Amino acid sequence: MVFESVHGGVKQRAASVSVMSNLVLTGSKLAAALVTGSVSVLSEALHSGLDLVAAMMAWFAVRRSRQPPDAEHRFGHGKFESLSGLIEGLLIILAVVLIANEAIRKILAGDVKVSVPALGIGVMGLSAVLNTFVSRMLFRVAKRTDSVALEADAWHLSTDVWTSVGVFAGLGVIALSKSSLFAGTWFSREAGHLDPIVALLVAAVIFRAAWDITRRSWDHLVDRSLPREEIKRIEDLLLEHYPQVAQFHRLRTRKAGSQRQIDLHLVVPGDMSVAEAHQLCDHLEGDLRRLLPGSEVLIHVEPEADTDRA
Numbered sequence: 175m176v177f178e179s180v181h182g183g184v185k186q187r188a189a190s191v192s193v194m195s196n197l198v199l200t201g202s203k204l205a206a207a208l209v210t211g212s213v214s215v216l217s218e219a220l221h222s223g224l225d226l227v228a229a230m231m232a233w234f235a236v237r238r239s240r241q242p243p244d245a246e247h248r249f250g251h252g253k254f255e256s257l258s259g260l261i262e263g264l265l266i267i268l269a270v271v272l273i274a275n276e277a278i279r280k281i282l283a284g285d286v287k288v289s290v291p292a293l294g295i296g297v298m299g300l301s302a303v304l305n306t307f308v309s310r311m312l313f314r315v316a317k318r319t320d321s322v323a324l325e326a327d328a329w330h331l332s333t334d335v336w337t338s339v340g341v342f343a344g345l346g347v348i349a350l351s352k353s354s355l356f357a358g359t360w361f362s363r364e365a366g367h368l369d370p371i372v373a374l375l376v377a378a379v380i381f382r383a384a385w386d387i388t389r390r391s392w393d394h395l396v397d398r399s400l401p402r403e404e405i406k407r408i409e410d411l412l413l414e415h416y417p418q419v420a421q422f423h424r425l426r427t428r429k430a431g432s433q434r435q436i437d438l439h440l441v442v443p444g445d446m447s448v449a450e451a452h453q454l455c456d457h458l459e460g461d462l463r464r465l466l467p468g469s470e471v472l473i474h475v476e477p478e479a480d481t482d483r484a
Contacts, residue, residue, distance in 0.1 A: 185324060188315040189233035192327050195308045196226035199301050199334075206297040214341040214373040215294045217273040218301065221337060221380065224269045225330045228262035232323040255323040256394035256429075262326045263388030270381045277373035291349040298342035305331045305338065320468055326387045333383045337376040344372035393429075400427040400434060404466060408436065411465055416458060418443070420478045436462060437472035444477040451475045 203219035206212075234254075312328035315321070399405065405427060412422055425438040440458070442451050459471040 184315055185319050185321050186233070186237060188312055188324055189229065189237075189327070192229040192308055192312060192324075192331070193226070193233055195304055196222055196229045196331075199304060200226050202297050202300065206294050210289050210291060210294045210345075212291070212294050212341075212345065213276050213370050214344055214376065215297070216276065217269075217373045217376050218298065218334070218338060218341055220269050220272060221334055221376070222301070224265045225327075225334060228258075228265060228330055229327055231258045231262060232327045234258070255321060256391050258323045259326040259387055259391030260395060262323075262330065263384045263386075263391060266330065266380055266384035267388070270377045270384065273373055273377040273380070277370035277377070281370045291345040291352070294345045295342055295349065298338045298345065301338040302335050302342065305335045309335060326391070329383050329387055333380050337379055340372050340375055340379075397428040400429060400436075400466075404434075407465060408462065411461060412458075415461065416454070418446075418454065424474075434466050434469040435472075436466075436469055437474070439474045439476055441476050441478055446477070 200219060200222040203215060203222050207216040207219045232255075309328045309331035312324050312331065316325035316328055405425070408425065408427070412419060420441040420443060422438050422440050426436070428435050440455065442454065446454075455473045455475060458473065462471050463469050
């Protein structure tokens with residue numbers, strides 16, 4: 175498809191940037207978690223680790239989905255992106271379970287000691303800044319290319335921004351409690367409990383994003399119709415710009431990654447020649463592709479006299 179060939183390279187580069195940034199952040203957060211003993215930093219390291227896996231899957235899915243149809247995939251490879259989005263969402267839900275389990279264990283055991291919080295603060299600040307830039311880039315490319323895999327990856331990183339800010343603030347409070355100003359006070363003894371509490375808040379934010387990504391990717395895989403507003407745009411195009419069409423029916427739509435697939439039965443006047451009907455369909459297919467880029471259109475022509483047999 176022309177749409178995929180034009181945007182495929184852009185999507186590939188964006189996915190590569192995401193892989194590299196997640197690789198750096200996963201290593202940094204894991205090292206900080208081992209040094210500080212912070213469950214919230216550990217939760218962020220796990221989050222970034224799964225983001226790294228998701229980014230690698232997005233990279234593969236984008237690379238695979240841009241390949242043209244072949245003998246075994248006559249409708250193209252767009253659903254590789256949808257499958258990637260579904261698995262990414264499930265991986266994030268797994269991360270939520272692991273984060274919540276570790277945070278609750280820390281609270282119940284009273285094991286809330288955090289060492290060298292300044293190190294965790296620095297790493298969380300780096301994570302928030304880097305993921306802000308990368309997620310915005312991914313959102314721009316995803317919108318431009320209509321890529322569900324890149325959009326899922328962008329949502330992963332945007333949730334990472336907010337969770338990193340939350341952990342940053344929590345560690346800041348803990349660092350403050352360790353200062354000489356609060357030495358020997360209740361605040362200095364109990365501030366560590368904020369760490370697993372922040373981790374639970376992180377898990378809640380992550381779950382919300384994971385649920386949205388999983389649901390939307392699932393809709394693509396089970397061939398759910400395009401959104402109602404897009405279907406209405408198709409119907410309006412047919413009704414407003416093609417008065418020579420007697421009627422249309424059996425409009426079917428679905429989406430696979432960035433590819434939309436549209437087919438319909440078009441009823442034309444019985445005295446229209448085959449050549450005229452063919453030319454009409456060519457114009458209509460072109461208009462639909464301009465209306466919804468990345469669309470594959472299939473039109474079945476029927477003469478008006480045969481509509482009762484449809």
